Amino acid sequence: MNFEEALSLVTGKIADIRYPKQPARLYEPVAYLLAMKGKKIRPALTLLTCHLFKEDVHEAIPVALAWEIFHNFTLMHDDLMDNADIRRGQPSVHKKWNDNTAILSGDAMLILAYKQLARSSGAYLKKLLDLFSTTAAEICEGQECDMQFEERWDVREEEYMDMIRLKTSVLLGACMKSGAIVGDADSKDQDLLYDFGIHLGIAFQIQDDVLDVYGDASAFGKTIGGDIVCNKKTYLLIKALNEAEDKEKRELLRWMKVSDLPEKKIQAVTAIYDRLLVKDKARGQMEEYYWKAIRSLEEVNVSDDKKLVLQALAKELIHRQS
Amino acid sequence: MNFEEALSLVTGKIADIRYPKQPARLYEPVAYLLAMKGKKIRPALTLLTCHLFKEDVHEAIPVALAWEIFHNFTLMHDDLMDNADIRRGQPSVHKKWNDNTAILSGDAMLILAYKQLARSSGAYLKKLLDLFSTTAAEICEGQECDMQFEERWDVREEEYMDMIRLKTSVLLGACMKSGAIVGDADSKDQDLLYDFGIHLGIAFQIQDDVLDVYGDASAFGKTIGGDIVCNKKTYLLIKALNEAEDKEKRELLRWMKVSDLPEKKIQAVTAIYDRLLVKDKARGQMEEYYWKAIRSLEEVNVSDDKKLVLQALAKELIHRQS
Numbered sequence: 001m002n003f004e005e006a007l008s009l010v011t012g013k014i015a016d017i018r019y020p021k022q023p024a025r026l027y028e029p030v031a032y033l034l035a036m037k038g039k040k041i042r043p044a045l046t047l048l049t050c051h052l053f054k055e056d057v058h059e060a061i062p063v064a065l066a067w068e069i070f071h072n073f074t075l076m077h078d079d080l081m082d083n084a085d086i087r088r089g090q091p092s093v094h095k096k097w098n099d100n101t102a103i104l105s106g107d108a109m110l111i112l113a114y115k116q117l118a119r120s121s122g123a124y125l126k127k128l129l130d131l132f133s134t135t136a137a138e139i140c141e142g143q144e145c146d147m148q149f150e151e152r153w154d155v156r157e158e159e160y161m162d163m164i165r166l167k168t169s170v171l172l173g174a175c176m177k178s179g180a181i182v183g184d185a186d187s188k189d190q191d192l193l194y195d196f197g198i199h200l201g202i203a204f205q206i207q208d209d210v211l212d213v214y215g216d217a218s219a220f221g222k223t224i225g226g227d228i229v230c231n232k233k234t235y236l237l238i239k240a241l242n243e244a245e246d247k248e249k250r251e252l253l254r255w256m257k258v259s260d261l262p263e264k265k266i267q268a269v270t271a272i273y274d275r276l277l278v279k280d281k282a283r284g285q286m287e288e289y290y291w292k293a294i295r296s297l298e299e300v301n302v303s304d305d306k307k308l309v310l311q312a313l314a315k316e317l318i319h320r321q322s
Numbered sequence: 323m324n325f326e327e328a329l330s331l332v333t334g335k336i337a338d339i340r341y342p343k344q345p346a347r348l349y350e351p352v353a354y355l356l357a358m359k360g361k362k363i364r365p366a367l368t369l370l371t372c373h374l375f376k377e378d379v380h381e382a383i384p385v386a387l388a389w390e391i392f393h394n395f396t397l398m399h400d401d402l403m404d405n406a407d408i409r410r411g412q413p414s415v416h417k418k419w420n421d422n423t424a425i426l427s428g429d430a431m432l433i434l435a436y437k438q439l440a441r442s443s444g445a446y447l448k449k450l451l452d453l454f455s456t457t458a459a460e461i462c463e464g465q466e467c468d469m470q471f472e473e474r475w476d477v478r479e480e481e482y483m484d485m486i487r488l489k490t491s492v493l494l495g496a497c498m499k500s501g502a503i504v505g506d507a508d509s510k511d512q513d514l515l516y517d518f519g520i521h522l523g524i525a526f527q528i529q530d531d532v533l534d535v536y537g538d539a540s541a542f543g544k545t546i547g548g549d550i551v552c553n554k555k556t557y558l559l560i561k562a563l564n565e566a567e568d569k570e571k572r573e574l575l576r577w578m579k580v581s582d583l584p585e586k587k588i589q590a591v592t593a594i595y596d597r598l599l600v601k602d603k604a605r606g607q608m609e610e611y612y613w614k615a616i617r618s619l620e621e622v623n624v625s626d627d628k629k630l631v632l633q634a635l636a637k638e639l640i641h642r643q644s
Binding site: 020022023025026077080081100103104106107108110111112114115118122125126129130133134136137140141143144145147148 | 344425430432459
């Protein structure tokens with residue numbers, strides 16, 4: 001099973017999900033968000049991980065769908081909390097409908113994720129349920145830290161790394177671990193694949209931060225510098241704030257207060273990043289986590305040829321331009 | 323086991339729940355809401371129902387706690403959606419903290435409810451999980467209907483009954499059914515106890531609507547007429563709108579537009595209710611559902627003496643003044 005096959009299986013199964021017809025305003029936003037073009041990388045990772053151990057991955061489908069529905073639930077609530085009005089080029093749910101709809105449909109979506117999960121075979125249910133709830137709670141913790149960072153200018157690099165681990169990486173780790181569980185992998189391999197996901201997730205998020213500033217606008221599909229304009233605490237900004245000398249730090253903090261002049265702000269902050277070499281430092285971190293991921297995968301007790309698809313995927317995620 | 327014993331067991335177990343310390347702003351609101359004095363009738367019903375079939379109810383504790391945490395999650399999100407700033411005499415979570423905290427802590431609380439549920443014995447887990455998710459989704463549907471009713475003046479009595487069934491009654495039904503499941507009751511008894519909860523829940527909600535207008539202010543603990551002031555679509559209002567002749571209906575709708583003069587509004591609308599005898603009609607409905615509940619309980623295949631506690635509880639709920 002290659003990545004495209006996993007993706008196409010997942011995409012078909014998501015399209016097959018039937019929601020209750022009534023009340024329409026509760027379930028339409030759920031279908032709206034899930035029908036958007038997204039990477040769908042998380043459920044694909046579950047299937048690919050299961051496939052390391054088992055030819056037939058159909059038992060991993062409920063948990064794979066549960067992760068994708070859960071991930072989209074977090075997008076619905078996070079967009080509302082973060083005032084993000086655009087999601088994948090379309091209006092986000094609280095914008096297309098209203099705040100209350102985003103709250104309540106999000107709640108319904110989290111419940112629907114658990115409903116999918118409960119379709120898993122009884123042999124795995126308890127383990128999957130514990131992994132799911134633990135991961136879901138950690139992701140809420142990560143979002144809470146991220147929101148608190150918005151009010152702080154003294155976030156340390158370790159705090160940032162811990163936040164992205166919770167907000168982004170544990171989901172990738174858990175997607176992979178759940179595939180390993182359904183694949184009847186032993187607990188050592190389950191943990192190694194969880195670690196692969198964690199490391200890859202951290203590298204992925206740092207890459208995201210770098211692309212926002214240094215990406216190719218046409219390939220990235222977003223405006224370059226969006227994070228700078230809204231003072232988002234990214235790896236680059238935190239690294240810059242921590243490494244800048246007094247004068248440069250004051251200049252950076254002065255730009256943070258500028259809310260008109262977005263073009264000039266992006267230019268000036270990028271120039272500071274360039275002077276402080278934070279892009280190279282970010283790439284260094286990213287490489288380090290990429291190699292940690294690769295080493296975890298190497299230790300998994302299956303033949304090397306089976307690992308090629310996950311190795312290739314990791315490489316692609318790290319070298320992506322969008 | 324009598325009601326007080328069930329309540330005291332539940333109260334102790336809720337007080338024993340330990341939340342993660344960090345991030346404090348995520349978990350403090352959860353602990354804040356659960357520590358408020360509430361009726362805690364739902365988890366008590368789970369234990370009492372289990373006790374119909376089994377002397378030792380300890381296996382029902384995880385699911386009983388899951389219901390109470392879930393119920394409080396709905397309060398956290400509903401208070402935000404309904405702009406209700408006071409909960410049990412104290413500021414509600416979105417007021418004490420802010421909207422984003424109420425959204426995210428609520429999400430964490432729903433996940434914590436599932437975590438409690440997952441502590442149930444494996445023999446019951448799948449059944450309890452399905453019942454829990456189905457019920458939780460129905461309650462979201464009920465809240466959605468309730469919010470839609472706020473924008474409508476043509477709600478029919480059947481629609482109202484269906485809304486309160488979803489928003490209030492299925493939770494009581496499911497609390498009881500889960501106790502029966504853990505009590506190893508056969509499926510007929512499980513369904514009878516579910517029906518008991520449904521009927522009791524409907525009677526309970528109509529009683530709530532009546533008490534808001536006709537209750538004893540000191541015993542009720544809320545301001546009398548609060549529902550009238552904010553035009554809440556209660557059984558009384560819907561019945562009055564449906565039964566009033568043209569002239570009286572116009573008068574009622576005119577008062578609905580009044581937002582100053584709360585005292586006068588309460589007086590005038592209550593007078594219309596009195597003329598239309600909607601209080602008696604509400605009490606009639608309530609009695610009907612009360613007796614439906616009692617008859618469902620009678621059919622349950624356990625000895626009559628065991629049913630006394632639930633019979634007494636039903637009677638008390640219906641005759642309560644607060």
